[in-house]
Amino acid sequence: MSPSPFDLFFNPRGIVVAGASTHPGKFGFVALHNVLAGGFSGRLFATNPEQPTILGIETLASVDEVPHGAADLVMVCTPPKACPDILRSAADRGIGAAFIASGGFRESGAEGARAEDQLIELAHSLGIVVAGPNGQGLISTPAKLAAQIVAPVPPAGPIAVASQSGNLVSAFMNYAAHSGVGISRAVSAGNAAMVGVVDYLGWFANDPATKAMAAYVEGVGDGRQFAAAIREAATAKPVVLVKGGTTQRGAQAAASHTGALATDDRVFDGMVRQSGAVRAATIEEAFDAVAAFATQPLPAGPRTLVLSSAGGWGVIAADAVSSSDLELIPLPSDLEAAIDGLVPPRWSRNNPIDLAGGESRDTIPDAINLVADHPEVDAVIYLGMGIQANTASYLRSGPYFESADLARICEYHERQDGRFAQAAAEASVRTGKPILAATELAVTQPGNAGPVTMAAEGRYCFSSADRAVRALDHMWWHARWRNRHCSAAS
């Protein structure tokens, strides 16, 4: 693979923060702070014409003083007027990429638009690739690079994000930090004057650190180019798209019925599906889907089994499966016989399997293995994890913890939920089938041993049964697209 200009953004030898500030309220301070605090693995330079040191590092008066070849990326946090000279100096110092966080360009009106066009023309003539302007920055966890004018700095992981909105990059990364399913690369495209969301996706598609991608888009520019780029990316790795600014506007006057029905959103939706990408209605749904893609194998078919030790959630999950493209299979008779051997006879005897509280120490891991191994099951939704640890949590905080000597039972409960999470992860790896676990405790009690162990296993814990089913439905849709559209191609 030939080196790409995107390597300069995401794996730079060194970075220059141009316009570093001593004022903690300024972007030029936060950007430098974040690069330092993130522990960037390459060389770091900061420019400030007046302050000799900021945050303990010696500043340079300008980009002109950066040693030639020491840096590949300049993060520009100056007023817009300073940008052209910074690009000239950067090019002179062998810097090939600029992330321009500065605002005051196209988003601010006609004058800003002119300044942006001139800046991009200059960048082309200098051979510098420009991200932004008016973007919040980029993250590259393999390089420990957090070049951003805002929080957060997410944990490292398999998900790449590109977005036309900076705060939605943050939203994806906040979910990543909360769930423990981390980020490989993330970038806010800003005004996307030179480089747009699909360009980043094209690079992520070949990035070994990335397993799945999420993107937020509003405008798509050239629709045909956009479609081709999405298809290329989705053929390599799952892509989850959220589209903002959805309208019902008809594309054509009613010269034909087809024209009257061709609203922008319907045609966009068809384009996305044709390209093999998955479209999510909300950022939450998108993160659920991309986290599922990044941490679970694709289902080989739609046959889904719900395994629950929490009655009502099992029913809700089964309802959600029934109204999706997934198939709620009848419980295979040999599986019924096998589960009969594990629990007292009052269990549900259908799909959803509700163990009805009849579990002993090894029941849940055994049941997970039984359903995952069954040849008629393509995917499992596992519910009820965390209930024991939740009980333990209350016992621990209650008035009888000491007097009733509850420490041992609490530890047992917590250990059990850890084992359940582990069993789900191991069975998925062993069988190559997706096993999606869900509990609201992932949100309501993030320290619960169930969700905590899921995260430690590198898996995503869904916060409700129906959200897990929705993510699985997206996975099955993409798997089917792959079978239909990619199997023959070499």
Added chain:
Amino acid sequence: MGALSEFESKQLLATHGIQVSRDKLAHSAEAAVDAAMEIGGSVAVKLCGPALAHKSERGLVRLALDSPDGVRSAAEDLLALATADDGEVALLVSEMVEGHRELIAGVVHTEQFGAALMLGLGGVLAEAVGEVVFRLLPVSEADCQDMIDDLGVSALLAPLRGEPAVDQDALAATLLGLAQAGCREGIEAIDINPLVIRDGQPVAVDGLVVMSSP
């Protein structure tokens, strides 16, 4: 932007392998009666011409005529309803295509994504129903299968009220043929509305080809 008449539109669609209703063009009420006899059974008579894109809105369609007198009087009525703006008109005599299921299919050039193929539910009610799916041209056979799946109504494609299941391969072939027609030079939009499922097979009962402005 001009259009082809229904007759010409369906002839063009037929050259791309799309099954269309049996049609005969007639230039007088008597010729319409002869055409109806030749087609046999119950027929529809419509006023037909390049300027008549939306016939049913103007009451220019007479359905289920099963006697020579019925055909004759319908034909005379329709010819009398033609206005100077309609230009050259003729009578189109078509077999009645019976089926409980009506779909809509079409091609349109969109501003953002260029030519796109559509499949939807509802036939003449399609705009009210709003259940349609699109793909960009060109399409593969797999894309056409996906469109059928995307409609998300497997019950509607299964055997229904004494009719066999929809032949999905034939429906995909219709979409491919339509896509091919839509890629021809000079075509701005195509409607097949309704696309009626008869004995499991899709049949174009009305067709409209809109040409782009020269």
